[in-house]
Amino acid sequence: MRILQIQLYILIWCQAAETLDQLTDLGHNVTINCDLDDEDVYWVLQKQSDSSTVILRSFSNPTTAFYFNETFENKYSVQSKHRLVIYNVTVDELGVYYCMNTDTPPKLSHSTRLNIIGKYRHSALFKNPTQLVYHFSECQNQTAVNSIHQNETQWHIIIIISALMNAVLIIVTIAKHRYIVTYISTIHMHIHTVQVMYVMGNGYSTSLCFS
Template identity: 65%
Template structure:
């Protein structure tokens, strides 16, 4: 029931605004897209409504401002609007959707309107257009370079990984060859030692046999 009364009150305010906005004083305020804008409310009231009138003559109630808080009529407005002291309205990151005439209105009967503010976009000059073109070109160039650098970084990482793998495999192969060479040297050493020992045994046997023959010969 209370919500219906509030909606009816807002409807009455909008009707009054539609009738009286043609005679209300309007101030023009220039801004650039993407900028933040602050609009003053010159009403000395504890509670006010902030209303946006667009070029299509459609009225949008943005919020209801209290002395220390605000009630938003749409949750999405919290990202675009906020209220400072003395009911000043702050608009963040201006886009074409926020262009229009802003009214501050109290809830008296009949309601009282503040001086309205019409937001305009500054028309770009040739120098501004050229500056915007340079900025866009610079952004595209940076994005293109970032893409190239990302590709180079990926290729470099892959090459480094490949070098590491090749180094590890090479070191492993060298260790295996070193171990094989060590085993071969040890085997060769053992073989030579065994061969030398066998040669000594044969040589000794031959000398012993020769000595016996000499003794036999002396006996005879």
């Protein structure tokens, strides 16, 4: 029941608590401070994917601690002023650590987020506002250049297509004009032939009448 209460307090507290970042490399030992002056405190680990885990209870005697899981005895220990020591850090120990007293409701310390150096650098690549503005400006410039190149390419395509369409239209117009000229010439030839035949036919008929 006490553990459930602690987890509930942690859930409420972590929404507004100030979190300090502590960086380390995997395999190193880490010491996390507790800013409470109480005789007894709990150490709690909060992970993003899991609920809160109560690690141990530390007493005024730094050599005395009660572990809520026997596997924690080889991973954690406490020193004076309730400082928590984590041995041979792995990804399983990464998360947010709290120390809290045994009062009801309990008082919690500032939280400490334990993270590995490489992961932190990756996540905080542009936390510097100057870098962020510069990066944003670079992105804008690159986007503008890409947009200009894209627009130029589109205009080139439009010009080429327009030129091809004009060429096709000219060819069709010329071909149509030639066809019309040829057709008219053919009609003229047929008319001329008919006229010649008509004249010849009339001349032949006249000669028969006079004979």
